[in-house]
Amino acid sequence: MTTLPSTKEKSEELTSSDTQHSDHRLFGLITFLVADGMTFAGFFAAYLTYKAVNPLLPDAIYELELPLPTLNTILLLVSSATFHKAGKALEAANSKQCQKWLLITAGLGIAFLISQMVEYFTLPFGLTDNLYASTFYALTGFHGLHVTLGSIMILIVWWQARSPGGRITHVNKFPLEAAEIYWHFVDGIWVILFIILYLL
Amino acid sequence: MPQKTAIYTISISLLIIIGGIWAIDNLNLLPVVASSNAPIYDELFKVLFVIGIILFVGMTGLVIYSLIRFRKKPGQVGDGIALEDNLPLEIFWTAVPAIVVLFVGLYSYDIYERMGGMQSLSTNSHSHHSMNSEGKVWGGIGLTSQKAIEKNSLPMINVDVTALQFAFLFNYPEGEIVSGELHVPRGQPVSLKMESKDVIHAFWVPEFRLKQDVIPGQPTVINFTPTKTGKYPIICAELCGPYHGGMRSTVVVEEPEEYQAWFKQNSKQPEMEL
Amino acid sequence: MVQTKFQATGNGTMSISLPPATENDSNSLQPTGWLRFISFSLDHKVIGLQYLVCGFIFYLIGGVLAGAIRIELLSPISDFLARDVYNQVLTLHGTIMIFLWIVPVVNGAFGNYLIPFYVGARDMAFPRLNAVAFWMIPPAGLMLITSYFINGAAQSGWTAYPPLSITTPAAGQIVWIVSVLLLGGSSIFGGINFIATILKLRRPGLKLMQLPMYCWAMLGTSILVVLSTPVLAGTLILLSFDIVAHTGFFNPALGGNVIVYQHLFWFYSHPAVYIMVLPAFGLVSEILPVHCRKPLFGYTTMVYSIMGIVVLGLIVWAHHMFTSGTPPWMRLFFTIATSFIAVPTGIKFFNWVATLWGGRITLNSAILFSCGFIVNFVLGGITGVALAQVPFDIHVHDTYFVVAHFHYIVYGGSVFVIFSSIYHWYPKFTGKMLDEKLGIIHFALTFIGFNLCFAPQHWLGLNGMPRRVAEYDPQFTLVNQISSVGALLMAISTLPFLWNIIYSFIKGDKAGNNPWQALTPEWLTTSPPPVENWSGEAPLVTKPYGYGEKSSDERNPTITQA
Ligand code: HEA
Ligand code: HEA
Ligand code: CUA
């Protein structure tokens, strides 16, 4: 007969759904990101197929300017690093440092969005001009949506970390960890997007 | 007693298999054969049908047999045998289906090849076609293989097909004929190059055992050699709107002379003289 | 009710321990009021039953639409329904049956009810997400159905191929897209929840390879859901852009490519067919051993074959596109990959037959529906393998042969399993037994009606009747009428079932906790189970299929009073 943990322990762990071990929630989040990644994969596949099978009309071929997107790539990569710093600071129970890095990360995210907007307004084509334009906007737009959500999430996390005795401490790291994983994911997608859309 | 039942089951299964083979030869499970690739198709159908019948009857027989033989009789107590697995048996029934599908796959590849499905489109030149002649075309089965074209000294008849809601139009570039019916001579290879004006349609002649989608923006080709005179329906098989069910036409397979007469009568004489 | 007292054994085949259930305990945990079934309940059992009842209502609606289709097809001309209405009806029928009946029921209903029991947990990993996932379904379904009465529903089939879906009336199509997006989202949330529950919430001491087979089926299915449903979501978003914003992703008039849509759509919708059938496979694996009093044969190979189906299922989508002008090599690849799905699937079927073999089979409704499933699915699978052969498919693609193939699988397979499961688990759900006589009448009518309806459709397809038509050649009239009679029988067969469900709920015999003397954990508690599943700690069931003559004197589930 197998010995079982005492009933008390078990029911404590399982009865209240809200205080579950953050492990499960992180696992759930990662599963969700796999799903989200598949949406992007579908878009990428569509884009690459269009490129291979539907040669564009001569007047539909544009040279995309590289400087702005390269800046964007750098912004996002740096923001991933600063977010990591924030996580490290929280681990060391240094709430002040953590808040600082969070703000910097959010700032970088917003800078990315602004720079993306600038790019949109300077592009010589609009959403419905042709297939290429449409896919370009669909891909960058869908990614931009993710960055927007991410930035909002970071600001919320920052807000919660700010108030003393707030929800986010080095004991309850889950919201920060979740936002961080999500943010790295969004950055990773951008890198793929940058390579496929601008470099290939 | 178990052996006896087993023998019964086996002989009943055998009877059903024989019945199945008889059925396929004597029931009209498929429409008339009217193109050179229809008999090839029917050959494949027969093989699949027989394999299918054997599998289906075998599995059904096993299930019914078990339900009868191993049902709980009144007064019986206790569980069945505690049999959890049996490696050789499991290897056996992994291997057998694997071999069967491998065989089926290879065999249908062979059929596909004989129907000209593996013919690459670039070797099958459509330079005669007026429409979009330098554009890329997309494959359909039934492309007459190069060998078959060489063997058959008759030239290929090229027809451009336009599909639109809810009709097919057949354009014979050589005679500048535009017709609502497809006329083809018996025994001569025909090549259709098809494109849609609006939504996706499909060109299907059951008696030819051929189908190909007709797609907007992506011309497709389909080739066949009719072998039996008569009138057969051309059916649109892809949902294309309310009148999809009514989108039909006819293919008229005629003796070559009749076809020539029809062609002469309908084509614009001056162009032909040139 | 006091729990049945079981004899304590020191038998090594299974070790379950259940703390004593006092009168007091079980009373306080009995369900309170039916109102929580229409509330935002977080209890996995309530959510499971919500899925089941909701799905069944949609099944009746989908069935009425099927009835309308079959009435229209009684005569070769379009008389009962206008042509465009016919297309709306068949689109709604397909969409409702797939997204609002089969998928929510085989996954959501039974998954939610059973998985926490099987892993020894008190609820799903994310109860709130679970409730949200369920409550996305009724509005999506209602929206879809009301679109029919307002501006007309979508009319481009459940596949919604552009450019047809771009050129037909936009309102209905947009509603269709939005509701399928909601249903897909619900399914993704469910999938995440199942994966987390199975992998993370297992009771200490319970190993993966000791889980009941349904857990494996749900794990495989949820992997498919998570990997493929988002692609459908992305595709439908692009399609809605084409409709609303006039982009040209799938519109050739604007330089788009209609075939790309088909690839993306089938990348989801082929796995979707396994999302509809893998859980059913799991349910059958639970039901057969109980009523055969035998262990499930070949547990390990069953697990591997589920995973094999998952992997293969992701790489065969283009077999729906053999006439779409795909290049020869692609057709060949997809033919071979598709055919090979017969191997892992076959393993499961042979294992089930081996489970029947040598058993002590009780011929009740549950087992009859399960065996009916085996027979029907084998036929559907065989026609599937035939369809996978390019040269064969070229003739029968988009004909009634395909309609016959998939109804043999979705109806003869999944729906039969759902009925079987209801007969099997109803005593657990309600604490009442179903009437066996009515159950057997239900089975007989369904089985005959089903075969009468769909077997003749193979012949129709081979001989030249395309699908999705409201009018057809007069030569097909007789066979279509036979098929419609079969559909009528199926509709009639629903009546004894409904009566049985309702009557037994009120007047049925008390079931007791474990009427089948089954060994899986959901039976080791009261019927219906208390809110947190067990009044004490979760039992550790390491041998969910430990039936067998060897321990025949300990046939009763061995529950130790701790
Ligand atoms: C639950 C749903 C479900 C399931 C499980 C399946 C299972 C299979 N399907 Fe089916 N299919 C559909 C639902 C399903 N299908 C639907 C809805 C459509 C139409 C979509 C539309 O256009 O609207 C469709 C269409 C469809 C097509 C496209 C037809 C066309 O449009 O032209 C093809 C072609 O390959 C196909 C093949 C298969 C195969 C090979 C399997 C295999 O998985 C079957 C494997 C099972 C067996 C083979 C039986 C058991 C095995 C044995 C007893 C072992 C021995 C067997 C052999 C050696 C052969 N299906
Ligand atoms: C996934 C599950 C599923 C299920 C369970 C069914 C169940 C049934 N289907 Fe369905 N069907 C599909 C999925 C399903 N179908 C799909 C995906 C399509 C393709 C759509 C497309 O092309 O886009 C399709 C298409 C389809 C067609 C082809 C339409 C066409 O191409 O033109 C037909 C025709 O016979 C048909 C018939 C039936 C019948 C008779 C039933 C019966 O089994 C239903 C029996 C049930 C009942 C009848 C319910 C009981 C109801 C009552 C008791 C109330 C009173 C009843 C009446 C008034 C009749 N279906
Ligand atoms: Cu044209 Cu259907």
Ligand SMILES: [Cu+2]
């Ligand atoms: Cu498929």
